[in-house]
Amino acid sequence: MQYIENRTFDEIQVGDSAELTRKLKAEDIELFAVMSGDVNPAHVDEDYARSDMFHEIIAHGMWGGALISAVLGTELPGPGTIYLNQNLSFRRPVGLGDTVTIRVTVASKDPETHRMILDCLCSNQDGEAVITGQAEVIAPTEKVRRPRVVLPEVHLHESGARYRELIAATHELAPVRTAVVHPCDDISLTGALEAGSQGLIVPVLIGPRAKIEAAARDAQRSLEGIEIIDVPHSHAAAEHAVEMARRGEVDCLMKGKLHTDELITPVVDRAHGLRTERRMSHVFALDVPHYPKPLFITDAAINISPDLDTKRDIVQNAIELAQALGVERPKVAILSAVETVYPKIPSTLDAAALCKMWDRGQITGGVLDGPLAFDNAVSKSAAEAKGIVSEVAGDADILVVPDLEAGNMLAKQLIHLAGAESAGIVLGARVPIMLTSRADGVMSRLASAAMAQLFIHHSRDVAT
Known part of the structure; x- marks a missing residue:
């Protein structure tokens, strides 16, 4: 067990010093910004920082100040110190x-008040001073020795960041004409209209x-x-949307x-649906913290118990x-x-067979391995x-x-226990289908729209 121990006023002499060393990481800046609320773009916006006077992301000034406080509170004088100025x-x-x-050095002591003045110096790897100053403290008079508290690990996750990157990748692409089936509540309508306003789709509301x-309203x-295409109910809306897709009126x-x-x-109707030679399947795209x-x-929504051909x-x-x-x-x-x-x-037999099918060119475009346990x-x-x-x-x-059972449970465990964000589409039909959950928010719907838009344009490029 590690301990933290102070040095009392009587134990400390003028000229005594203590120090710690830290290497600045992006996580330090992000965590300080979250803790303090200081989102000055000089610290958190790389594009802005490049145009600023320092031409790079820099630490908050008080990050160094906080490290001075850490030396005073944990090393010299240590626990029991009262920070005054x-x-x-x-x-x-x-x-x-x-x-x-970060080095602090005792400059003076006052025996009557137990106050101390400490010179503070933060220097970089080149020996250059980056912060200087003085601290005034009341040093402890009683010895303190305590087990060092083990701090929790902190993992920062920027919610929606990967989906915003996905949406940004579509900015030069033409929007895709989309049949929005029965958008009769706030969230589904808002998602469709927002996707339209961001240039992902041209919504046709059915x-x-x-x-x-x-x-x-x-x-x-x-x-x-x-x-808006007026139909009486959700069944009619789905049938009309499928017919529009069959006629090539929507993407x-x-x-x-x-x-x-x-x-x-x-x-999936065999006579009037959107089947192709390829089996339809659903793909979740998850942004999982860490x-x-x-x-x-895949597949967590369409194929209940797929055979080997379906799994192919x-x-x-x-992959596509x-x-x-x-x-x-x-990597699959x-x-x-x-x-x-x-x-x-x-x-495990299916996994081995799929890997051999990949090895023989029956599956293309990726690299497969299996069976593999999740971990x-x-x-x-x-x-x-x-x-x-x-x-x-x-x-x-x-x-x-x-x-499907394994996939659905795995995806929902990641969403509800690990804080993952989800988007998803169905592929293998004549057109992609954005199949979000009724509980999904606007960002999930935008990400699904971006996925469909990117897939459609990529497929057209491959075909030509």
Whole structure:
């Protein structure tokens, strides 16, 4: 066990000193900004900082001041110190990667009041002073020795950041004409209209006009210039949207306020639906805190218990989506409960077969490995502990689950327990289908629209 111990007034002599050293990381700046509320763009906006006088992101000045306080409170004099006054002079900026040494030196003592003056110096790796000043404290007169408190780990996650990057990637693309099916509540209508205002889609609202207009009033949104196709109910809206897609009048579909099966039933109709030679499947695109990149999970919404042929299409759909979103060679982990082929667990046999199909060119565009347990797929340390040497293990882009139940539970666990944000679309039909949950917010709907837009334009580019 580590302990923290002070030095009493009588133990300290003029000239005594203590120091600590820190290297400035981006996380330090972000955490200080969150704690203080100081979001001066010189500290948190890289584009602005490049045009500022220092031409780079710099630390908050009081980050160094806080480190001086840390030395006084933990080293010299240490626990029991009462901080009275501090003056600081900021001499040079501290940039990312700079190493700063914070030193305090006792300049004077007053035996009657137990007050001390300490000179404070923060210097960088080149020995240059970045902060100077003096602190006045009352030093403790009694000895304190306590177990050092273990601080919690802090992980910062910028909510929606990856989705904003996704949306930014569409800025030079033309919006895609989208049939919005039964947008008769605040959230689904707002999502569609916001996607339209950001240039992701051209919304065509299909549903009972009176309900759509009522939803617009509730959301305080204007419908001026928006095409509305009046149909009596949600079933009719889904059927009309599918027919428009069959005629080539829309590029994709967006789910509004209706059950998934209401929308999917006309889509999969063999005579009048949107089937292709490829099996349809759903892909979740999750922004999971602490995972270093977007994580795709498939299929958690369409295929209940897919056979091997269906899984091949599920994998291919997900690879093509990831490529459309900028992942040049997606790493695909075929999940099971274990990482070895075990005949009594059918999903391990499917995983092995899928990997061989990839090896023989029946699946293209990515790199596959499986079977892999979930931890081996997303954690390099877990994979190394099991002795798994693989390009995919510990660094997967796509997780292919054994069946819908496993996928749905995995995705919702990440959303509700790990704080992941979700977006999702269905691929394999004649047009992509944005299949968000009724509980999803506007950002999820915008991200799904961006995914569909990127996929459509990527598919057109590949075709030409």
